[in-house]
Amino acid sequence: MFATLIEKELKSIILGPKFVATFIVCSILILLSIFIGVQEYRAAVKSYEAGVQLVDEEMQEATSWMGMRNRIFRKPDPMQIFISGVNNDIGRFANIRSTESIKLTNSIYSDDPIFAAFRFIDLGFIVQVVLSLFAILFTYDAINGERERGTLGLAFSNAVPRFQYILTKFIGSWLGLIVPILVPILVSFLLVIAFGVPITGEHWVRIAIFLGVSILYFTFFIALGIFISALTKRSTVSFLLLLVTWVTFVLIIPRVGVMSAGKIVPVPSVAEVDGQIEGFSKGRWDEYMKVLEKRLEEREKMMAGMTKEEREAYRDKHLWDWMEENDALRKDVQSDINEFSRILHEDIRNRKAVQERLGFTLSRFSPASAFQLSAMNLAATDIRLKSRYETTLEQYHKDFVDYVEKKQQEAGGAMGGIRISFSSETGLKYSFGPDKGSLDTSDMPRFNGINRSLSNIFAPTFIDIALLIFYSIAAIVGAFVAFLRYDVR
């Protein structure tokens, strides 16, 4: 009997015109999203490689270490094909130079707002929005529809235990919907391989888990559909309720959750913070200039009364020490500014973390949020992507600045650029930095990207996966309990 009921359910789903239409739409959508995703990924890789090459060329063409700067681009990850997350919203690169703090800038959307007009289409979006809607479409009348058609009474004219009936209903719907949808998804994975996207074993593990999470999310909506159908007598009512629930879960709660957090925990804007840093920086450089002026005066006093030759000899003798003194002071100032900037950014990061925790906690009342957050975490296109890069780049920034300073010293302290002096004794004098042709940057520290272990990637997804399991179990239990009390007549 159990197998017969499942078979009946499977047949009623798969043989209906509804299934054919939705299956075709889903298949086209899934394949289209992957195709577009692969093309976008290829374009991103091309742009990344071109960017890196241009920066390398620019650095090689430089003739002086003075003011040397680097630019680090965010490397595209094949996982963005499946879940783009905030990948297009956050900056693509960060400038690395001693006087600038680390900041990822120039997002794809800010450079080319045309792509922001309607946003991106990816597998995560299809599962979250389209498949969940189709799950409702197939299950909203699972129980009350049978009652309306009179087939429910007919089924219970046989000796069918209610528990077994609802179980077969659930298993039948689940198999009838999940298995066919897996076909285009698996085909799309083959498409990714065929296009030569460099997917590693680690990526496959993440993709497999994403698939599991998607199935879990889909399961929730199937169970919810059966649950509401078992709670109501008319299929039109259950459909309406499910549609309202879908709109609330998928479109409203996630947005309202995050927006409420934005109101409750305000975070100053980057422009404001940058202004504060610049204000502090200006103050420190003013102090620096005053100290320099004082030192110049003192040095001039020391040379007062000397002849022209004596002054030049004295200058030559002390020039190196003076330069070192000035440079030490400059480094102190820069270090103070960097520290101030670090503290300010850390404070912002902490506030953002509080805002994020609250926003996501509120939005997690919706299974759609739990799904999206876990999918983004698995694809590493979550909102921490930016801070992960910036934190890692801070260390690289230090290494790069140290390297440039070392190189500058190795070049005999020659600053490069132009030196110009005015003096009533020597007139106007220029000296251009030693032009030794292009610089050797072969030993320059390279940025190796972010290395995250699988456990690091999975850890933040546990809570969302656990929530999805909880929501699914609650919906399944709800459906079972509601049906056990259902008036089948």
Place this chain on the structure above:
Amino acid sequence: MIKLVIEKELREIIGSTKFAITFGVCAVLILLTFYVGAKNHQLNLARYEAAQAENLRKMEGLTDWIRVNSHRIFLPPQPLEALVTGVSNDIGRTIEMRGRGELASVDSRFNDDPIFAVFRFLDLDFIFQIVLSLFAILFAFDAINGEKERGTLRLSFAGAVPKDKFILAKLIGSFLALGIPLLIPILLGCLLLPVLGVHLTGDEWIRLGLVILIGLIYFGVFLTLSIFMSVLTKRSSSSFLALLVIWILAVFIVPRSSVLLAGRAVDVPSVDELSYKKGRFRAQLWQEDRSKLSEYKPSTDKDPEEMMNQFNKFMQELADERNKKMQEYSNRLNEDRRSKQTKQERLAFGLARISPSALFSLATTNLVGTAITVKQHFLDEAHGYQQTFAEFMKEKTGMNLGGDVILFRMKRGGDEEEEKPINPSELPEFEYHSLTMTKVLNSAMIDIGLLLLFNIVFFIGAFVGFLRYDVR
């Protein structure tokens, strides 16, 4: 007769549980959108003002305008922006102002706060485009075939009701029953704005009114389409399925795919590529100036101050010349990119316009000033201000300090006493002017026209289809 059928339709819709639930949900959502929009605007305004204040504060204590080497201008938040966000959170809102040279907008809200990029914002664009269109389908998918299934269609035609009048009354009745109740929360939302401290100008009220009107036209598209589909199909389940598929395609798929396909079809040089070319050209110009510099000799070599003044003048001239060449070169590159972008946009939006959702979105964002043109408009406004800023700085310092210019100064003992702090509030204020109503209406007209055309086509389709419909 028409009146009677309209009345029946109105009663049927308004008296249903479906209406009570959906109207309740929509009303809450619309009011929430206005509330959140108003609060967001205030928050954005506070952040904007804080950033502006910080920009001036950092200049406090400076004793010479020459030392103002960092001045930022910001894209001010507009009240309607919070109601139809468009790309306003995706584009850079800060520009580092210099007296000359190229300007770039940085710091987009979503880049600064990616948390808001995850689920995006709740706005009128979203409510109309997704929620209300779905509810229009929900109410009208079985307008004709549903009546047939229930047997009420045949009953209606037992009386001497002409088919054309029946379908006309059905269309009008559905629109009135759904459209007018929607206006109540929308109008309440509008009233909420001044109560929450968001005061719109007359021009902004007109724009908001037009957004709502376009929203109703868009709503009408899905309503007439649903009735049309309901006439075309025999079973209400089939019409619903077909409508749901169309809805998904129109709202989510066509607009996104069009842009992405156009992105691949028209190759636009990347920002990095341009930046590299500009960098190389700048280096080349600098090399040329370096040789000019080597040949330079001041008229005196005894008076350091005179030497410095002459040298500064010489450097200014070099910088002017260099920046002129740089500007010309940059303009050429930018124009080339811009023309390719325009081609890409034309293709993308041309394809996307198959979808009424894309039309609605393009029309409303254009009206509010949050369409993709806002980035270029902000840059154009900033370039206008750049001249004012350069003139101001020239007046204060005697020279234009922007671009790659090297400046020398001399300080004599005892100068400290003469130094007075500058007054940062003297800086000319950056005033952002949104695109004029005529301009935005011109841009939005094609989309509004197409939305009306969709309405007419579906209306005629439903009308003609019903005249041939077998009511038995």
